[in-house]
Amino acid sequence: MKYLFTYCNRLLTLLLMYTASRIYFYLNNSETIDLHYFLEFLEGLRFDISALVYINIPLFIMLFLPHNLRIHNYYHKLTNLLFYAVNIPFLLLNNVDIEYFKFTQKRSTTDFFQLISLGSDAKNIIPQYLTNYWPITLFSILQAYLLLKIKQLPKQKFVLKIKPISKQLFILVFASGIFIVSARGGLQLKPIKPINAGELSGSQNTSLILNTPFCILHSLNEKLLVEYNYFKKEDLTTIYSPIHLPKSKQINKQNIVILILESFSKEFVGYYNEGESHTPFLDSLMQQGLVFNNAYSNGLKSIEALPAITASIPTLMNNPFITSDYAQNKIESLASILNKEGYNTSFFHGGLRGTQGFYSFSKKAGFQEYHGMEEYNNNANFDGSWGIFDVPFMQYFAKELNQKEEPFFTAFFSLSSHPPYVLPKDYKHNHNKIDILETIQYSDYALRQFFKSIENEDWYKNTLFIVTADHTSGESYNKKYKNRIGRYAIPLLLFKGDGVLKGVKNNIVQQIDIMPTLLGEIHYNKPYLAFGKSMLSKESWAISKLNNNYCFITNKGIINNKLEEYPTFSNWGLKEKTSTNEKNIELLKAIKQEYNFRMKNNSLTYEN
Secondary structure (H helix, E strand, O other), X not given: OHHHHHHHHHHHHHHHHHHHHHHHHHHHOOOOOOOOOOHHHHHHHHHHHHHHHHHOHHHHHHHHOOOHHHHOHHHHHHHHHHHHHHHHHHHHHHHHHHHHHHHHOOOOOOHHHHHHHOOOOHHHXXXXXXXXXXXXXXXXXXXXXXXXXXXXOOOOOOOOOHHHHHHHHHHHHHHHHHHHHHHHOOOOOOOOOHHHOOOOOOOOOHHHHOOHHHHHHOOOOOOOOOOOOOOOXXXXXXXXXXXXXXXXXXXXXXXXXXXXXXXXXHHHOHHHOOOOOOOHHHHHHHOOOEEEEEEEOOOOOHHHHXXXXXXXXXXXXXXXXXXXXXOOOOEOOHHHHHHOOOOEXXXXXXXXXXXXXXXXXXXXXXXXXXXXXHHXXXXXXXXXXXXXXXXXXXXXXXXXXXXXXXXXXXXXXXXXXXXXXXXXXXXOOOXXXXXXXXXXXXXXXXXXXXXXXXXXXXXXXXXXXXXEEOOOOOOOOOHHHOOOOXXXXXXXXXXXOOOOOOEEEEEEEEHHHHHHHHHHHOOOOOOEEOOOOOOOOOOOEEEEEEOOEEEEEEOOEEEEEEOOEOOEEOOOOOOOEEOOOHHHHHHHHHHHHHHHHHHHOOOEOOOO
């Protein structure tokens, strides 16, 4: 019985630590988590207990198997060592999401390990994160210290007699029963999974209810996408098809430049918001082009943005496309399509080769050239974390473009506005502590210097420019954007060097619409596959997926689809329900069906 009490006491201690982490998680993210019920914390215990009994299977085995090795000191040391070895890493991972959630809006899964294993950024970034977010670091050290203080184990000799044996077997069976019920999360028909979070409390705050170890464990054997069969094939194409059939006869080979600005939330851009602007140059640029007032990212990570923007592939699954089981699928992109039309294609990002999987994806997407920190070849401008500061690297970008033969297509991805925030020593900023707003202003200044370097070049007037963001920032200051939909709101500008494209568009657009829009603007005349639609068409919708929820933004409302429920909301906070438009539900279902089928069957290219 002593071993059962020891096991339960240790799990109870861990449960208290997980609860403390959940409280810290809430306090650190209270601006984006709308807590309604204390029941959410109680429901979280269900997922904590489930994760803890799985994690502590070694402890269960060491304590409950009846033998006399349990009375020896070396066995106690081994038991404790295993206890620390399996629990401390999971405690630390659980605490990582206290801050990391601001940037992903979900609990981390195995994609977190895939992300940090890309390239060699981790060795530069992790020490800075530990310093920048020192309260979480101290909190984690304290938890690990308290766990290391737990050492006491009973020394109860096992006697080969009927009564002691019967008692030990009873305890083993009883403990096994507790283990099974706890691991399953109750006596319901099926064991709980991340998608079950919120069922008891009726809450949308699934990330508060869940814990990171539970999500990691349940993503180890991530299931492949299911195939939806909402519509017959002949009916499906009348509702939605990713196949684009241009009617143009002759291509107009204009140059194309896509500028992807790291963490440029819509709320930071003065053009969209009354009051102080952090992007004076981008604001002035928007006066010269076609501005989209209702633009959204398709994801919340940089690794999700590149496939969406350059290949019209959104992340409508739990892992980013680049690190998913479908990363080897054959794809089409702006680069691969324009290569065949005689374009020079290139990708620029000032980071170390391998960062975010950009190098690998650029090659898969067909970019002929990749320019990164190694190609820049001057570590004097290294920020110490991610790569080359934006001003010098954008000047390098401008110099390279000025030497290219036309036509060319290029994509540039900035990096200085990514945490941990660092600025060049010779750059004057307003505050002692550098924050996201300071780095946004710096990147906007880099943009200004870039355009100064190219605006008088011959190729400039024959060039289409797209300026947008990879995703929004985890830091938000405007209440209007502190919600599920505002978290995806980004700037989007289309303009041409000769100034012929001007105005404002209010239809709902997204990153995956950029590829078909640009191909339409150059009158590309061959069929291709893209999940998005032209931003210049009358269609108006945007889609994303997070925590098993599809979010479908339309003019008629926002559909928040989980399993086969399709409630529609009229406000960004997803609180005010409104009547559901059946045509929009049909369209969402059609997109889900096409996406999953094509992803599973490696059908991401046009085939006649």
